[in-house]
Structures are given as structure tokens and as C-alpha cells.
Amino acid sequence: MAKVDNISEQEGGAIRRRNERAILAAAERVFARHGYRGASLQEIAEQAGLPKSNVLYYMGSKRKLYVRLLERMMERWNAMLDDISPEDDPAEVLSAFIRSKMQISRRHPEGSRLFASEILGGAPFLQEYLSGELRDWVQSRAAVFREWADRGLMDPVDPIWLIFLIWSSTQHYADFEAQVLGITGRDALSDEDLEKITEFLTRVVIKGCGVRHPAPRAEDPATLTER
Amino acid sequence: MAKVDNISEQEGGAIRRRNERAILAAAERVFARHGYRGASLQEIAEQAGLPKSNVLYYMGSKRKLYVRLLERMMERWNAMLDDISPEDDPAEVLSAFIRSKMQISRRHPEGSRLFASEILGGAPFLQEYLSGELRDWVQSRAAVFREWADRGLMDPVDPIWLIFLIWSSTQHYADFEAQVLGITGRDALSDEDLEKITEFLTRVVIKGCGVRHPAPRAEDPATLTER
DNA sequence: GCGAAAGCTGACCACATGGTCAAGAATCAA
DNA sequence: TTGATTCTTGACCATGTGGTCAGCTTTCGC
Numbered sequence: 001m002a003k004v005d006n007i008s009e010q011e012g013g014a015i016r017r018r019n020e021r022a023i024l025a026a027a028e029r030v031f032a033r034h035g036y037r038g039a040s041l042q043e044i045a046e047q048a049g050l051p052k053s054n055v056l057y058y059m060g061s062k063r064k065l066y067v068r069l070l071e072r073m074m075e076r077w078n079a080m081l082d083d084i085s086p087e088d089d090p091a092e093v094l095s096a097f098i099r100s101k102m103q104i105s106r107r108h109p110e111g112s113r114l115f116a117s118e119i120l121g122g123a124p125f126l127q128e129y130l131s132g133e134l135r136d137w138v139q140s141r142a143a144v145f146r147e148w149a150d151r152g153l154m155d156p157v158d159p160i161w162l163i164f165l166i167w168s169s170t171q172h173y174a175d176f177e178a179q180v181l182g183i184t185g186r187d188a189l190s191d192e193d194l195e196k197i198t199e200f201l202t203r204v205v206i207k208g209c210g211v212r213h214p215a216p217r218a219e220d221p222a223t224l225t226e227r
Numbered sequence: 228m229a230k231v232d233n234i235s236e237q238e239g240g241a242i243r244r245r246n247e248r249a250i251l252a253a254a255e256r257v258f259a260r261h262g263y264r265g266a267s268l269q270e271i272a273e274q275a276g277l278p279k280s281n282v283l284y285y286m287g288s289k290r291k292l293y294v295r296l297l298e299r300m301m302e303r304w305n306a307m308l309d310d311i312s313p314e315d316d317p318a319e320v321l322s323a324f325i326r327s328k329m330q331i332s333r334r335h336p337e338g339s340r341l342f343a344s345e346i347l348g349g350a351p352f353l354q355e356y357l358s359g360e361l362r363d364w365v366q367s368r369a370a371v372f373r374e375w376a377d378r379g380l381m382d383p384v385d386p387i388w389l390i391f392l393i394w395s396s397t398q399h400y401a402d403f404e405a406q407v408l409g410i411t412g413r414d415a416l417s418d419e420d421l422e423k424i425t426e427f428l429t430r431v432v433i434k435g436c437g438v439r440h441p442a443p444r445a446e447d448p449a450t451l452t453e454r
Numbered sequence: 455g456c457g458a459a460a461g462c463t464g465a466c467c468a469c470a471t472g473g474t475c476a477a478g479a480a481t482c483a484a
Numbered sequence: 485t486t487g488a489t490t491c492t493t494g495a496c497c498a499t500g501t502g503g504t505c506a507g508c509t510t511t512c513g514c
Contacts, residue, residue, distance in 0.1 A: 013460075016460085032347070035262035035344070036261075036265065038265035040500080041502065053505095054463070062502060062503090116402070117344070119406050127405070160411060164400075165431065167403075168398070169395045176347075176395070178357070183357060196388070200384055203384075207437070240482090242490080243490085280473090281492065283473065461510065463509100464506100469502095470499105470501065473498095479490100482487105
């Protein structure tokens with residue numbers, strides 16, 4: 001019996017880890033730029049500084065490599081999705097939502113574009129994720145938004161369209177980076193730009209949905225631990 | 228000398244026009260789905276119901292076909308860009324802007340995705356359009372928005388980010404159609420859905436930017452012809 | 455220092471790619 | 485009917501594709 005029985009992603013020698021990192025990074029760039037079909041293992045290998053055979057050795061196949069990148073991106077996404085409850089302050093939640101989504105676009109532009117490219121192509125690999133896991137998540141959030149509306153904390157807007165509004169307007173700065181840069185005449189967006197945009201989006205969404213502050217509750221334990 | 232000297236796009240026999248239409252329609256679908264590199268002439272030809280050689284006969288090359296599709300899409304875009312002036316009602320202009328942008332997503336989803344795919348890939352064919360023509364258009368609009376803000380007709384938001392907000396949130400329903408359908412559980416968005424979304428986006432933008440009505444001017448000729 | 459496991463890679467394969475071309479078929483103005 | 489123009493298309497080409505494999509080197513636990 002071999003020493004290592006599982007082919008778990010977690011383990012692996014230092015060499016393996018280093019090469020896989022290089023391949024994944026290169027592949028994310030290339031897939032994001034050219035889509036699944038348009039990307040070539042040759043180009044990925046060159047950008048990773050390895051021969052093509054080596055890429056196949058570590059990743060098995062183009063398909064497996066692509067799926068692995070998608071899964072990694074979904075993990076980053078999920079890491080953002082902390083729970084909320086109707087007791088929370090809508091303004092704070094929406095603000096945090098927009099901010100964290102914006103940071104993903106900022107920190108993982110290639111991953112964001114990879115995801116966009118997958119959806120653009122009809123989501124052949126992500127269909128069940130979209131209509132399963134993600135759908136459930138959206139529905140549960142939507143319920144909270146509706147509860148807020150019922151309590152008079154915000155206008156009775158359809159939560160689904162609101163979520164899409166936040167997704168699209170934040171995702172835009174990764175996916176359409178080339179357009180944003182071309183039009184603004186810059187060669188990159190600064191951190192200050194991003195902060196300005198985040199504030200703008202937050203302001204428009206919160207004001208546009210008529211979000212009001214909840215009546216403060218003195219006995220709220222969260223408020224006590226907060227300060 | 229040949230009877231027809233110019234190779235203008237406008238003319239052409241009935242056969243040519245019919246075949247070109249079929250090819251362009253098929254190519255728009257395939258390019259939108261797989262990107263420039265990922266699309267194959269073979270697939271385009273099959274979807275158009277013609278042999279591959281015939282596609283080359285009419286279009287010359289893959290590159291020319293792609294560029295022609297992009298230009299057609301830019302024409303549709305430009306058709307929307309009617310002039311505005313600081314004298315106009317901000318609410319009406321923004322509302323019309325969102326509505327017409329939404330209709331393009333609705334009427335030309337493949338074209339919208341083709342455009343998105345081009346930008347996603349770094350806009351190799353559209354860079355000068357973005358930083359030239361389109362940039363000028365955005366700047367002139369931005370000037371009007373700023374004038375409105377100066378006159379106290381709306382909050383002093385940065386017009387550029389506002390334009391991007393409108394673009395992204397409307398474009399979303401074409402580009403991320405697969406995601407929208409997966410999450411909403413539908414197999415298509417109805418006209419009523421689109422109308423609801425348009426109203427929602429208009430409401431949020433106008434309210435979110437604090438747009439107010441201008442003081443009515445009795446001697447406004449436009450108002451007179453209107454009713 | 456040994457032996458097994460892991461890592462490496464050029465040669466190679468079947469197939470798909472964009473594009474060319476020549477020769478025939480259909481169309482159309484006169 | 486004729487002659488020119490347009491249209492059609494299968495055969496073909498050089499190149500690139502994802503993937504396999506055998507044989508090599510390196511690494512590493514003991």
C-alpha cells in the first residue's frame with residue numbers, strides 16, 4: 001500500500017505546491033482572457049514557466065484544471081457570505097455586502113473575469129451550483145430583505161433585483177476593467193478610486209432603497225460587546 | 228471596368244444578403260458563447276446551414292467577420308445616444324437612458340454578450356473606440372450631469388461612476404442571463420419582469436442620486452409642442 | 455548510500471483549426 | 485442564347501490542439 005492513500009488536494013510536497021500555484025495563477029489569467037475553449041495549455045504552460053507536459057502531469061486535463069479554478073473562485077465567494085438576520089441594521093449589512101463584493105473584484109480580478117466568462121458562455125460547468133447552492137443563499141437573503149421592508153426599515157423593493165444590482169455594479173469593475181480604464185484614461189484604478197466608488201454605490205443603494213435606521217435596543221447583547 | 232466599383236456593404240444581390248444575414252446571426256451566437264478564439268468557423272457554418280468555405284467566401288476571414296459584428300453592435304449602441312442638454316429634466320433623461328439601455332440588452336442579448344466577451348478579453352479590437360469616441364461621449368454626458376448637480380437638481384455624485392452603474396446593472400441581464408435564470412428558477416424573463424426591473428433600477432438611481440424636478444418654465448417651447 | 459516515489463519532458467498521436475484554390479453550377483443582364 | 489459574374493464546395497495545407505507515454509532525473513525517508 002502506498003504511503004499516501006488519499007489524493008487530497010491539501011497535502012503535497014513543496015515542489016508540487018509551488019508548481020501548482022504557478023499553474024493555477026497562469027491558468028486563471030489565460031482562461032479569464034480567452035474563455036474555456038479559447039485558452040490553450042501551451043499558453044498556460046509558457047506563462048507558468050513550465051513545459052506543457054508538466055501542466056498535464058499536475059492537473060490531469062484541461063477540464064480538471066478549469067473546474068479546479070472555478071471551485072477555488074466559488075470558495076472565495078462563499079467566504080464572503082456570512083449570515084445575516086432580520087435583527088441586523090440594514091444599512092450596515094448592505095454597506096458591508098457592497099464593500100466585500102467590491103474587494104473580491106479588487107483582489108481577484110482574473111478570478112472574477114473567469115467566473116464572468118463561464119456565465120457568459122451559458123454556465124456549462126456551474127449550472128447546478130447556480131440553481132442549487134447559490135439560489136438557496138439568495139432566497140434566504142431575500143427573505144431577510146423582505147422582513148426589513150415589512151418592518152418599515154426600507155422600501156418594499158424586490159430583493160432579488162436588489163442583489164443583482166449590487167452584484168452587477170461591483171463585478172463591473174473587474175469584468176469591464178478594460179472599458180473603465182479606456183474611458184477614464186487611467187492605466188489603473190487606485191485604492192482611493194475604489195473607495196470613492198464603494199461609497200458612491202453604497203450611498204445610492206441605501207438612499208435609493210429608502211433604508212432607515214432601526215430603533216436602537218438598549219438590551220442588545222451585540223451592541224454591548226461591540227463597544 | 229466592372230459594373231459595381233465599390234465593395235460597399237450596402238449593396239449586394241438577394242442571395243448575398245440572405246446568406247450574410249444567416250452567417251452574421253450564427254456568428255454572433257457562437258462568438259458570444261465562446262469568445263473570439265474559442266469560436267470556430269466550422270460551428271458558425273453549421274449553425275448558418277452552409278459549408279465552411281462559403282463562410283470564408285462571404286466574410287473573407289474570421290477576423291473580418293468578428294470586426295464586422297462588433298461594428299454592427301456599436302452602431303446599435305450609437306443609435307441610442309441621442310443628445311441631452313442641461314435644460315432637460317434629469318429624471319426623464321435618466322429614466323430614458325436606463326430604459327433604452329435595458330432594451331438593447333433585451334433585443335440583442337447575443338450582441339451584448341459578444342461585446343462583453345470582447346471587453347473581458349482586454350478589448351483588443353475596441354481599445355481605440357473606448358478611449359476615443361466612447362470616452363468623448365461619456366465626458367459630454369458627465370458635464371451635463373455636473374451642471375445638474377450645480378443647479379441643485381441632483382446630488383453631487385461623480386457622473387462617471389453613475390454612468391457605469393447604469394451600464395453595468397442593465398447589461399447584467401444580457402451577460403449574466405444564465406445566472407439570473409438559474410437563481411430565479413425561470414427559463415426566460417418575461418416582458419413584465421423586464422418592466423419591473425427597469426422600474427426598480429430607475430427608482431433606485433433617481434432616488435439614490437437625490438434627483439429633483441426642475442422648476443417648470445412656462446415659456447419653454449418644448450413644453451408647448453408636447454401637449 | 456540505497457531504493458522507491460515523485461518529478462520532468464521530448465517525441466508522438468489523432469484531430470481540429472483558419473485559410474486557399476480550382477473547378478464546376480447557378481444567376482443574370484444583353 | 486450567350487458571356488460574364490456570382491455563387492458553391494470538396495480537397496487540401498500548414499499549424500495548433502489536448503492528451504499519452506516511456507524513459508529519464510531528482511528528491512527524500514530510512
